[in-house]
Each structure stands twice: as structure tokens, then as C-alpha cells.
Amino acid sequence: MSLPKSKLQKIIPVSCAIIVSEDSKILATQRSSRMSLSLKWEFPGGKIEREESPERTIVREIKEELHIEISINSQLPSVTHHYENFSIILIPFICKIEHGEIKLTEHQAFRWLNPNKLLDLDWAEADIPVAQHYLQTLNK
Numbered sequence: 720m721s722l723p724k725s726k727l728q729k730i731i732p733v734s735c736a737i738i739v740s741e742d743s744k745i746l747a748t749q750r751s752s753r754m755s756l757s758l759k760w761e762f763p764g765g766k767i768e769r770e771e772s773p774e775r776t777i778v779r780e781i782k783e784e785l786h787i788e789i790s791i792n793s794q795l796p797s798v799t800h801h802y803e804n805f806s807i808i809l810i811p812f813i814c815k816i817e818h819g820e821i822k823l824t825e826h827q828a829f830r831w832l833n834p835n836k837l838l839d840l841d842w843a844e845a846d847i848p849v850a851q852h853y854l855q856t857l858n859k
């Protein structure tokens with residue numbers, strides 16, 4: 720028995736950054752109307768290129784998308800999510816800004832959120848467990 724083609728799609732690896740400010744706020748970015756998952760909020764990041772490590776991807780993507788340099792503090796559990804037309808594995812890193820001021824190149828907005836407001840946004844579905852994992856680290 721063969722699976723329908725729609726079930727055989729590959730899982731796209733994506734790195735994302737939970738960027739935390741000195742006063743413990745978390746950066747969320749809003750996808751623009753030109754992007755897929757239009758107007759959803761996400762942790763900035765992007766697809767891992769072939770032969771690139773997830774860590775290298777996140778530093779590169781954040782430089783491209785936000786014009787800032789970050790450093791990585793730790794990694795959270797990866798989340799696999801199946802959207803209707805594609806599947807991703809989201810690999811989250813907790814990060815902080817080392818240099819620069821945010822200048823958006825692709826997203827349409829950004830917000831710094833207090834942890835108690837984190838779950839209020841209209842997140843891309845894959846990001847909800849990521850946000851929950853982050854909040855769990857604060858309660859430990």
C-alpha cells in the first residue's frame with residue numbers, strides 16, 4: 720500500500736530565535752502579507768540551508784532579517800508541525816542581542832513582550848509549543 724503524495728512531503732528544518740532583552744522581554748515578529756502564514760507572529764529565523772548548522776542559520780538569518788548580531792545562550796526542544804501544505808521542524812534557540820538596533824527587512828512589525836503576554840499573540844501554530852517551552856524554563 721502506498722501513502723498519498725501529500726503524506727510523503729519532507730519536513731523542512733527551520734531555526735528560530737527567542738531573543739530576550741536585558742529586562743526579560745521577548746521579541747516577536749509579524750510575517751508580512753507577502754509571506755506565507757501571512758500576518759502570523761513568529762520567532763524570527765528561517766530555513767536551514769544544506770550543510771549549515773542550526774546555530775549558524777540562526778545567526779545568519781537574524782542578521783539578514785533584523786540587522787542585529789545575536790549570541791546563543793541555549794537551545795529548547797524542537798517542535799515538528801504539519802501545516803496543510805508543508806511540514807517543519809522548528810529548532811529554537813534562546814538568544815540575546817550583542818550589537819545593533821533592529822531594522823526590519825522582511826517582517827511587517829515587531830514587539831517586545833512580557834512573558835505573561837507571550838501567548839496573547841496570533842502565533843504561527845508551530846510556535847505555540849515553543850513559546851510554552853520557553854515559559855516553562857522561567858518557572859523552573
Ligand SMILES: Nc1nc2c([nH]c(=O)n2[C@H]2C[C@H](O)[C@@H](COP(=O)(O)OP(=O)(O)OP(=O)(O)O)O2)c(=O)[nH]1
Pocket residue numbers: 733734735754755756761762763764765766807809843844845846
Ligand atoms: N522563521 C520562522 N519560520 C517559521 C516559524 N514558525 C513557522 O511555522 N515558520 C514557518 C514559516 C515558513 O514557512 C518557514 C520558514 O521559512 P522562512 O522564514 O525562510 O520563510 P519564507 O517566508 O522565506 O519561506 P516560504 O515559506 O515563503 O517559502 O517556517 C518561526 O517561528 N520562525
